[in-house]
Amino acid sequence: MGVDGVSSVRTDGAGSVGVDRPGQVPREDADVRGWTEALGLPGLVDVHVHFLPDRMERRVWHHFDNGGPLVGPGWDIRYRLPREERVERLREIGVRHFTALAYAHKPGMAQSLNDWTLDFARVTPECAPSATFFPEPGVLDYVRSALDAGARVFKVHLQVGAFDPRDPEIDAVWGLLAEAGVAVVVHASSMPVPGRCTGPEPIAGVLKAHPRLAVVVAHLGMPEYDEFLDLAVRYPNVSLDTTMAFTDFADAVAPFPARHKPLLRDLGLAGKVVLGSDFPTIPYPYAHQLHGLARLDLGADWLRAVCWHNGARVLGKRP
Numbered sequence: 525m526g527v528d529g530v531s532s533v534r535t536d537g538a539g540s541v542g543v544d545r546p547g548q549v550p551r552e553d554a555d556v557r558g559w560t561e562a563l564g565l566p567g568l569v570d571v572h573v574h575f576l577p578d579r580m581e582r583r584v585w586h587h588f589d590n591g592g593p594l595v596g597p598g599w600d601i602r603y604r605l606p607r608e609e610r611v612e613r614l615r616e617i618g619v620r621h622f623t624a625l626a627y628a629h630k631p632g633m634a635q636s637l638n639d640w641t642l643d644f645a646r647v648t649p650e651c652a653p654s655a656t657f658f659p660e661p662g663v664l665d666y667v668r669s670a671l672d673a674g675a676r677v678f679k680v681h682l683q684v685g686a687f688d689p690r691d692p693e694i695d696a697v698w699g700l701l702a703e704a705g706v707a708v709v710v711h712a713s714s715m716p717v718p719g720r721c722t723g724p725e726p727i728a729g730v731l732k733a734h735p736r737l738a739v740v741v742a743h744l745g746m747p748e749y750d751e752f753l754d755l756a757v758r759y760p761n762v763s764l765d766t767t768m769a770f771t772d773f774a775d776a777v778a779p780f781p782a783r784h785k786p787l788l789r790d791l792g793l794a795g796k797v798v799l800g801s802d803f804p805t806i807p808y809p810y811a812h813q814l815h816g817l818a819r820l821d822l823g824a825d826w827l828r829a830v831c832w833h834n835g836a837r838v839l840g841k842r843p
Contacts, residue, residue, distance in 0.1 A: 549818050550811040557618045559814065563828050567620035568814075569835030571677065571740060572709060572767040572800025575607065575624035575651070577640045588805060603804030610804050611648060617810055621841050622803075624651050625679035625709060628658040629686070635666040642673050652676045652839040658685060659693040667697050671704055676840050681711040682726065683719040690729045698734045707738040707838045709765065709800075713745045713752065715778060724751035731759050738762075740798060740838060744769040747778040753787060756796045763838065764791070765800030766830065770816030773807060789822045798835040 550559045560567055576584065588599045603610055614622055624641040628634040638655040645653040655670035655678050657663050667678075678701065682689060689698075689710070701708055712727040724745070731737060738761040745752025745764060756762045768774045780788075791797050801813050817827060835841075 550814045551809075553613075553617050553809050553811045556811050556814060559818075560618055560831070563824055563831070565828060565832045567618040568799060568831050569621045569839065569841065570614075570619050570801050570803065571623055571707075571798050571835045571838055572625060572742060572765050573614070573619075573622040573803045574626070574805060575610070575641065575644055576626050577637070578607070580626070580637075581607075584805065600807045601805050602807060602809060605804065611650075613810075614803065615650070619650070619803075621650055621652060621836065621839055623677050623679075623709070623839070624648075624654040625656075625677075626654065627656045627679045627681040627685060627711075629681070629684045631658060631660040634658045634660070634663070638666065638670045638673075638675070642670065642675065645674075652841075654679065656680060657694065657697055659687050659691040661693075663694060664696050664700065667700060671700070671706065676706060677838070678706065678708040679710075680708060682721045683711055683714075683717075686719060686721060688721045689726050690733075695733065698730055698737055702734045702737040705738060707740050707761075707763075709740045709742055711742040713741070713743055713748050715743055715746045724748050724755065728755060731755060731762065735759055736761055738838070740765050740800075742800065743767045743774075744780070744797075746774060746780075749781055749784060753784060753791070756791055757787075763796040763798055763834065765798050766813065766817060767800030767802045768806070768813070770820060771808060771812055772816075775816075785820065785822065788820070789826055792822065792826045792830050792834070795829065795834045795837060797830050798838055799831050 550556045585601055585604065588601055603613060624644050626637040626641050628637060634656050641654045645651040653674045653676050655675040657667050657678065710727055712722060714722040741752045741764045744766060746769060752764060756764055769780060801810060803810055817830060
């Protein structure tokens, strides 16, 4: 079938369902629930969603509005809504579990961000308790406190934070998270622009020291797809999130290499590819991320794994 459907999906007695009718491929948000139901899923698990304190959210949006150095001009934020309305929009789409990824870009921020995101999760049942950290005095103590408070996922942004993940000040943090089995969503790649600490080498150094660390490579590692796919093959708890990958927006600047589709399929079925979206700060409907995944034509089992089962495992949710 063409790019708008999922081919080779039949009712076969093994749980596969027919989802290759073009009308079921999600193009608008209103299409998503029917699409997930056709896949036999209760909804979606999205490991890459941002909720921030209001003041910080406004600053992030201002950055995007004005084409800051990490963005380009003309980025139209699709879900510029009050926080409660954004939560309700995710519910309407059918996102059953999501994160509140905040990240510090200087010392003195992380602990207060953790207080906010953990409080947000307490009043938002669908939100996995989320936290962050930065190389600074006291980092091990507040990461341990976040874990004690129930944090199930952390986020670090090596491009915005401009710190080396191999910094000795956070080596014990990586070790603690590896021991706890808690995932860290890491923006480690050089998209949209390279930084002094981006690319596969720095985070590969962390994994060499902590090989059982659960790292989720944001944005599928674009544009360094080859190297980050290799890390997912080599390390048992490394996975990649789909955030912005396979969308028209990303395909125009960093298309995924077609030669790696068989490996992508294998990694997804092995639990190593998870759904991410970057909601709310995306320039297209949420459904377009799912449309991009569907048109890869990797099969219904792959879609079920990526859109629900793998993310549920990463966030410690029951399948």
